[in-house]
């Protein structure tokens with residue numbers, strides 16, 4: 134069982150997200166995080182998701198997704214160099230006694246404090262999943278009141294051939310072998 | 311500028327542009343405007359009024375399977391649309407092209423839980439190839455064009471278009487689009503990878519015990535000629551899946567019938583013993599394979615399918631080939647050497663002999679049993695010259711075992727979903743599509759009663775369908791499982807049946823009861839000689855089981871065989 138990061142491109146039409154979510158549920162795919170938004174192309178949304186499973190599962194996720202009429206491309210980017218980032222908002226208890234310490238951590242992690250009141254601060258953190266994980270772990274000692282994480286978004290580094298992306302889904306069954 | 315047309319008119323005119331001549335449906339509040347347009351404008355499309363929307367959906371399915379064209383069915387919103395779902399799920403499992411139109415509440419009422427609102431796009435999501443909800447008339451022509459394209463190309467399947475009632479009444483200047491713009495759907499890129507084809511050829515050329523497994527994909531791709539060329543060139547025996555029946559003549563010396571849970575025993579031995587398997591257009595589902603990791607343990611498997619998601623889905627594949635069955639065979643043929651495989655064929659012959667010795671028809675009995683009836687039907691229809699539409703259960707398995715199909719599209723059956731009630735309505739669709747073809751329904755007494763209301767459709771359309779009910783007084787296949795796995799506790803399987811012949815008579819359909827073996831052939835001939843529809847009720851021995859039987863969670867290798875007749879023990 135290995136974690137895979139995948140990107141799927143799909144037409145931005147009503148119900149498409151429903152189709153994707155319904156597919157994940159029906160095929161029993163294990164999805165850990167999912168982030169979706171606009172791509173550079175009008176009318177095409179881009180979804181980054183992290184899935185866990187064996188080679189067969191990964192091949193199935195890609196080929197089944199690709200079968201959805203509105204999905205235009207699917208790519209498993211686990212093995213290619215990518216930049217990946219996640220954004221988190223974390224509301225932490227920060228009273229007089231602990232506030233300085235919290236601020237120091239925020240500095241170290243190059244996060245920022247975007248809201249303050251007498252009892253708490255809201256921290257905005259951007260970074261790789263693992264970096265956000267470790268910040269969250271440290272902050273938990275002060276008491277996390279509330280948290281939201283976007284899930285990871287990823288982009289392949291450099292100028293990889295865009296056409297290759299189109300073909301990956303069709304070739305994905307080969308990964309399953 | 312073109313003339314303004316209503317949404318209702320647009321449906322019919324689009325159907326005409328798609329070459330549709332017959333549709334199956336039932337009107338209701340939400341689709342009445344379309345029905346009104348059909349009559350008002352006298353469009354040359356024949357509407358078959360079904361008795362139940364499930365019937366309408368199976369009719370569209372039977373029409374599509376028999377002709378290879380897209381079948382069309384229509385229902386109103388809410389209950390009309392939910393009634394269609396069984397038929398769409400059936401078609402989806404067996405890759406049958408259907409376009410279904412459902413009425414929906416007016417756009418202003420969407421989401422308000424008004425009268426007869428059901429979220430049909432949501433309900434049908436997982437059982438259609440694609441679906442649409444149309445809330446603006448300007449989206450309607452494009453959706454219909456796309457629906458036919460999606461349903462009929464690539465791996466075919468059902469597409470549903472849910473249309474709000476006010477869209478049917480609205481109007482626009484209508485032009486049917488010439489092309490579709492689907493950035494995520496490329497069904498025509500289906501040429502197989504040459505390197506994989508070469509590898510497949512090498513495996514087949516080096517094989518000592520090669521085996522072809524042909525499925526429905528061969529029939530859909532119309533690749534039966536090429537399949538036969540491959541088999542004959544290299545002397546490779548051909549097994550089919552249940553849905554692949556007809557892709558290779560069952561009477562051919564290289565045919566080893568079909569395999570799986572109730573396939574022929576010798577075929578299952580061959581599946582388990584082959585060293586190279588060439589599976590084409592068959593999705594290798596659990597009914598064929600038994601427990602996945604016990605399937606064909608000695609074989610390097612080559613899997614050809616148009617749908618990449620079938621590769622490695624159930625079975626570990628040595629050589630996946632994503633491509634059209636016919637193109638793949640055409641590319642493969644010149645690379646495959648002529649071959650003999652005498653030892654392997656002799657081994658299969660030996661298994662076949664043994665299977666034959668244990669055949670139920672080799673045992674002497676006066677009992678009336680379905681295998682005998684199917685064999686006689688085969689003889690009576692000029693050895694396989696008919697379309698047989700079977701329902702689901704024991705009789706379905708016996709039909710497949712004893713009626714030896716020799717041409718594609720001559721067996722229509724619900725293989726993937728196993729939908730009881732499929733037989734009669736699907737036969738209606740088949741007969742509408744192929745008016746000259748003799749169409750026979752083979753149904754159990756249980757399944758027949760699920761959709762027998764469509765007898766009125768048979769009568770209404772004056773269809774010459776011949777109906778055979780294999781009446782064993784039980785939900786037979788379930789009774790068989792109770793017999794084998796549940797200590798003969800026949801929970802909820804004995805049936806209370808009507809007088810089927812009287813029932814047919816109520817619709818003006820003649821019929822007769824057959825209770826003796828010696829009357830079978832002559833009764834079939836009588837049905838055949840009757841101009842219109844005819845119903846034959848065969849009262850058969852109740853406790854006969856279908857063999858072989860691969861139990862749940864078992865391998866094909868340890869199938870349960872028919873016990874030898876008592877006198878031989």
Ligand SMILES: Cc1ncc(C[n+]2csc(CCOP(=O)(O)OP(=O)(O)O)c2C)c(N)n1
Pocket residue numbers: 701702703704705706728729730731753754755756757758780782784785786787788
């Ligand atoms: C719609 C539906 N409901 C239930 C079943 C489960 N089932 C499978 S076979 C069978 C019995 C079929 O009995 P009958 O139609 O009399 O045919 P036989 O097996 O006796 O030939 C049942 C209930 C099914 N396949 N489809």
